[in-house]
Amino acid sequence: MGFTIGGIREFRDIRHGARRRVRSAETTAVAEYTGLWGWDVVPGARAARGGDGRAACSCGAARCASPGAHPLPFADVLPAGATLEKAAAAWAETPGASVLLPVGRSFDILDVPAAAGRTALVRLERMGLPLGPVAATPTGRALFFVAPGAAAGMPTLLYRMGWDDASLDLRPLGPGDHIVAPPCDLAGLGPMRWLRPPTLDGVGHPPEAKLLLGTLAYVCHRLCA
Numbered sequence: 001m002g003f004t005i006g007g008i009r010e011f012r013d014i015r016h017g018a019r020r021r022v023r024s025a026e027t028t029a030v031a032e033y034t035g036l037w038g039w040d041v042v043p044g045a046r047a048a049r050g051g052d053g054r055a056a057c058s059c060g061a062a063r064c065a066s067p068g069a070h071p072l073p074f075a076d077v078l079p080a081g082a083t084l085e086k087a088a089a090a091w092a093e094t095p096g097a098s099v100l101l102p103v104g105r106s107f108d109i110l111d112v113p114a115a116a117g118r119t120a121l122v123r124l125e126r127m128g129l130p131l132g133p134v135a136a137t138p139t140g141r142a143l144f145f146v147a148p149g150a151a152a153g154m155p156t157l158l159y160r161m162g163w164d165d166a167s168l169d170l171r172p173l174g175p176g177d178h179i180v181a182p183p184c185d186l187a188g189l190g191p192m193r194w195l196r197p198p199t200l201d202g203v204g205h206p207p208e209a210k211l212l213l214g215t216l217a218y219v220c221h222r223l224c225a
Helices: 005-015 025-036 084-093 114-127 150-161 209-224
Strands: 042-044 047-049 055-057 098-102 108-113 134-136 141-146 171-173 178-180 193-196
Touching: 025 084, 025 098, 042 178, 108 114, 108 150, 108 209, 114 134, 114 141, 114 193, 114 209, 141 209, 150 171, 150 209
Parallel strands: none
Antiparallel strands: 042 098, 047 055, 098 178, 108 141, 108 171, 134 141, 134 193
């Protein structure tokens, strides 16, 4: 998974206010994601809303396609298992950077409307199916973490389940995509948060997409049609 007993102790030290070199919300989040959950992270751009309601991205591009939601071009990926000191050093070099999680490495994402996601989550929990983390965006989306390969395999899965010709507000995210990690701000719209937080017993083995896709597709079709 990428986390060690030492990594867990370091994370607990942060939680309990131990004296260390650098402390910030971003550093704490990075230490959690790399040391505890075993995920890669990368420093990302920030965005703020102007008086006209538009998001101005810290990358400086006037027409940024993903304001506040893309990696900084000069920043390196901090790999899973990185120590607290490495996390602190990386964010000291990019002060104010948001925390992004690269998709397609430890997990893929199934992105659905928040209302459908909450309904599906209740159904899936009642069915006793294995579940990974589920994040909520301030833009009204729910992000289900599933095993890598879901993005490439989803068209085939939807075809086999009979949902290939349905109009579904359901899209996969895979290699090359990134998500803003809770509790970071997304494009000046508000913080990301967890609907179902990661847990030590499940984060290393996210569920196969085929276990969730039928329920997600049904709920999306019913609520969003």
